[in-house]
Amino acid sequence: MEAVLMANKKNADIKFYHLVQPYFFAHHHFHKRKIDVLRQNGFDAKILSVVPKSLYIKNYNRYSMLEKNGYVELIVVPVSAIASIYLFVFLFREFLKSNKLSIHVLRSNPWPIVFFKVFPFFNSKLHYFQEFEGDSYSEFIYSREYCEFPRPPEKASRLLNKVKSNFILKLDKVQALVADGLILMSDEHVKLWGLRLKRTIRAAVLPTLADPKLVWFDEEARTEIRSRYNLGDNLVLTYTGNVICHWQRREEMCRLIKKLSADVPNIRFMAIVRSDDLVLMEESIRRHGILDLTILLSVDHDQVYKYLSAADLALFLRHDHTMNTVVTSGKLGEYLSAGLPVLTTGSNAAVLNRFISSANAGCFIDDSLEVNALVLDYLHAINKDKGNLNKRHNICNATHAKFRDSENPFNSYAQFVKAISIG
Structure with a gap:
């Protein structure tokens, strides 16, 4: 029991942010499940989002309700073009407070985090988890060269799409290599990234399964x-x-x-x-x-x-x-x-x-x-x-x-985060 309390105290010393896209309402229930299980494991955890002011005003009631519930911290910015700067400043201030951070990035700009990971002083205070909710490389090709029959190609055939898709893949590889851990969707997803990086990867599998407490036959x-x-x-x-x-x-x-x-x-x-x-x-x-x-x-x-x-x-x-x-x-x-x-x-x-x-x-x-x-x-x-x-x-x-065990992947995710964050 004493060991559990000590472990939870160590977790509480780390501020955990789940960085998500500005308009996250459709998937908020899934993000919240991650925060819930992390809090149960002793983490000071919140959802973090950098939101353009116009979007914040348009959805003020929804954002403010989530802020009041204590699950979400928002960085409201004048325009999305400078979101990275505001995020950089936010993180820098956290470091000045001597806070240790664990940041789980999903469908958001990771480059301020990647920047801090390059420097040993900040790297020692920061653990970075990159979630790939799908595969952006194949999504790009599918969308750009879409056809119904027989199906979109696996590899780009047009020169511009080849260049762009390879650039997307290179950026994703940088994120995967810099991250302390990956959050992926399936065993197939883990295998795909292992082949791409040509090495064994440190990853947790977190499938997007329905919550039995919220979805059933009525x-x-x-x-x-x-x-x-x-x-x-x-x-x-x-x-x-x-x-x-x-x-x-x-x-x-x-x-x-x-x-x-x-x-x-x-x-x-x-x-x-x-x-x-x-x-x-x-x-x-x-x-x-x-x-x-x-x-x-x-x-x-x-x-x-x-x-x-x-x-x-x-x-x-x-x-x-x-x-x-x-x-x-x-x-x-x-x-x-x-x-x-x-x-x-x-x-x-x-x-x-x-x-x-x-x-x-x-x-x-x-x-x-x-x-x-x-x-x-x-x-x-x-x-x-x-x-x-x-x-x-x-x-x-x-x-x-x-x-039901729908909870098991979430618990495994929390243990994965804990193992990397506190060693």
Whole structure:
């Protein structure tokens, strides 16, 4: 007991900041889980974000609520162009107070931290953790050379894209080499970075899995929502999330819904998107002639599980590409946590595919989205048996049992941070 108290005292001597992008609301619940587990392990931990003044004013109520809750510290800057300078000054002041810092960077400018790591005096007071939430090199190529068929290339073919993608990779390598530890999404992600750096890397695997305390199958909500939208005996397919990114395959998703509805006439499509994406999604829905089949919604994130409970089958239709196969999608995790079977291309980390197969929690479709007899047979089976809610509970329970342990990756993350921060 005394050893634990001493270890926690050492942790409390270190200020821990999780540096995230300015507009972090969509993933705040995931960031908060990291802070919670670090605090449980004795760290003085907060989320840190450098926010342009215009964005702060626009979202003042949301930012101020998080600040009052004590989870977030904000550095408000006049314009984003000088965010690095303000961050540099903030860190320098912390060092002048003789504070030891551990900083976990995610989707934010790391270069002020990298700068301090170069100098022995500051390096002795600073531990730097770099999280790669996905793979920016392959994401860049996928987005810049996007094509539906057969799929975007793994390597850039255009000269300018080759130059830019190689530059992105070099910058990521610098971050990976300077960091004291990496936070990655899957075993595949660890293997990828080991090959790139040609060495064994020090990394923690922290998949983006749903929190069982926040996402589950809610039978009462299913009944209420299906009644509200007159869904009756309809087979409800759903998608939730942003639709602005290429890898969500918005157009092909709508085309697939249209195709499936020809064979399964009672299909309805529940599209749950960000409020910013409502117009964009409606345009695609109209373009593919499925407006009459569609319920287009935007709901608060903490209510999404209720709408997933009301659906019968979720869509996860990503390409077979490195940017997808090294990640554990939070979206896919939420579907399964809500007891919702999935029609999926399986383009994600293998641990989720193995679970879907073992738990009988979905059907795999080729990333060309070709509708074959296997897919249609699965849809007809789901349609026939959608009233059997025991299956929904079974998928929900199996997901929670497998990943309740959803807390285990977070605890492992905290132990990883502790081992590096206090030695």
